[in-house]
Amino acid sequence: MAYSPLIEQLIASLRSLPGVGPKSAQRMAFHLLQRDRRGGAALAEVLGAAMERVGECRDCRLPTEEEQCSICRSDGRDAGVLCLVESPSDVFALDQATDYHGRYFVLGGRLSPLDGIGPAELGLDRLEERLRSGEIREVILATSPTVEGEATAQYVAELAREGGASCSRIAHGVPMGGELETVDSGTLGHAFAGRRRYE
Amino acid sequence: MAYSPLIEQLIASLRSLPGVGPKSAQRMAFHLLQRDRRGGAALAEVLGAAMERVGECRDCRLPTEEEQCSICRSDGRDAGVLCLVESPSDVFALDQATDYHGRYFVLGGRLSPLDGIGPAELGLDRLEERLRSGEIREVILATSPTVEGEATAQYVAELAREGGASCSRIAHGVPMGGELETVDSGTLGHAFAGRRRYE
Ligand SMILES: [Zn+2]
Ligand SMILES: [Zn+2]
Numbered sequence: 001m002a003y004s005p006l007i008e009q010l011i012a013s014l015r016s017l018p019g020v021g022p023k024s025a026q027r028m029a030f031h032l033l034q035r036d037r038r039g040g041a042a043l044a045e046v047l048g049a050a051m052e053r054v055g056e057c058r059d060c061r062l063p064t065e066e067e068q069c070s071i072c073r074s075d076g077r078d079a080g081v082l083c084l085v086e087s088p089s090d091v092f093a094l095d096q097a098t099d100y101h102g103r104y105f106v107l108g109g110r111l112s113p114l115d116g117i118g119p120a121e122l123g124l125d126r127l128e129e130r131l132r133s134g135e136i137r138e139v140i141l142a143t144s145p146t147v148e149g150e151a152t153a154q155y156v157a158e159l160a161r162e163g164g165a166s167c168s169r170i171a172h173g174v175p176m177g178g179e180l181e182t183v184d185s186g187t188l189g190h191a192f193a194g195r196r197r198y199e
Numbered sequence: 200m201a202y203s204p205l206i207e208q209l210i211a212s213l214r215s216l217p218g219v220g221p222k223s224a225q226r227m228a229f230h231l232l233q234r235d236r237r238g239g240a241a242l243a244e245v246l247g248a249a250m251e252r253v254g255e256c257r258d259c260r261l262p263t264e265e266e267q268c269s270i271c272r273s274d275g276r277d278a279g280v281l282c283l284v285e286s287p288s289d290v291f292a293l294d295q296a297t298d299y300h301g302r303y304f305v306l307g308g309r310l311s312p313l314d315g316i317g318p319a320e321l322g323l324d325r326l327e328e329r330l331r332s333g334e335i336r337e338v339i340l341a342t343s344p345t346v347e348g349e350a351t352a353q354y355v356a357e358l359a360r361e362g363g364a365s366c367s368r369i370a371h372g373v374p375m376g377g378e379l380e381t382v383d384s385g386t387l388g389h390a391f392a393g394r395r396r397y398e
Contacts, residue, residue, distance in 0.1 A: 003261075003287070007262060013242040013245045016231065019226070032216070032246075032250065039212070040249070047240075051239040054203070064202070066203055070201070087233075
């Protein structure tokens with residue numbers, strides 16, 4: 001037995017969403033059809049508009065339908081300090097967790113030559129120009145502590161040095177409040193090797 | 200910090216989907232924006248069409264954009280046997296798990312007077328006519344083993360008896376392969392009270 005063509009298409013299409021398997025897709029489809037037509041129609045409209053109109057900020061590559069994002073437009077942000085992150089949600093997370101008042105640069109990924117992701121795919125050609133111009137005096141590397149994230153941080157650090165900017169990398173180690181035994185051994189080894197004098 | 204208006208709207212709208220909280224909505228939005236614009240656009244289109252065009256089968260209330268669903272259209276299905284279920288996905292689950300060859304009736308809920316869900320909301324007025332007409336000789340009650348599901352089953356059983364149809368209720372008890380200790384006490388009590396002669 002199959003549902004009607006349109007419902008089968010809807011269930012299949014909902015699986016484009018990350019983390020949605022066949023069962024949740026079915027549950028979502030019937031929830032919208034039976035209980036929330038208005039919400040479903042609103043989602044269809046805003047999703048269509050977003051897929052068509054959202055581009056990226058010309059300066060930091062944060063997705064936005066505007067030419068420049070609100071952070072790059074803001075006068076209250078220090079344009080001489082740039083924090084390098086992999087994904088748009090990192091910007092949100094850092095802005096919530098810190099009192100950082102510089103700007104960001106969103107890579108949208110990590111250097112991964114085997115997957116065809118080189119500097120140009122991450123917008124690093126454009127960033128290179130800005131770093132060389134000397135307009136940026138400080139770079140904070142907040143890419144993920146993975147092999148590719150580390151390689152990406154090193155690549156940008158080199159560009160930053162050539163442009164005369166100082167560079168720092170966010171700290172990695174045992175999470176605050178984390179029990180040692182629940183932390184994976186890679187993190188633990190990293191935290192141990194990166195220990196600091198305690199005074 | 201907030202994302203651009205369209206992205207904030209998209210994240211808010213994705214929360215119309217059941218089981219999607221703020222974090223998954225954000226992850227879904229950026230996944231589609233950064234990695235699957237085509238999938239997102241296709242979802243927007245099919246979702247819009249489904250919200251607009253899907254109605255319900257005139258006979259069994261299964262959601263469909265057609266006048267009659269494929270089950271009610273089928274000649275190979277016994278129109279004299281009707282299985283009463285709460286949701287469209289129950290139809291799918293029963294059809295996969297059994298060799299049932301009758302038809303279904305989809306309530307779309309359970310009787311719940313306090314929530315304003317009476318017989319008419321579940322299409323029971325239409326079902327009553329069919330039961331009274333004597334065209335149905337057997338009714339299988341497959342509503343959920345909850346207070347409301349049980350009340351709904353009893354309500355329909357009464358209509359069925361008036362129409363001269365025989366009635367059965369699917370069995371509830373310890374799931375196959377289930378360990379007694381992992382089964383909730385309500386189920387266990389029900390299974391114990393409903394024990395059958397073993398030969
Ligand atoms: Zn920006
Ligand atoms: Zn039908």
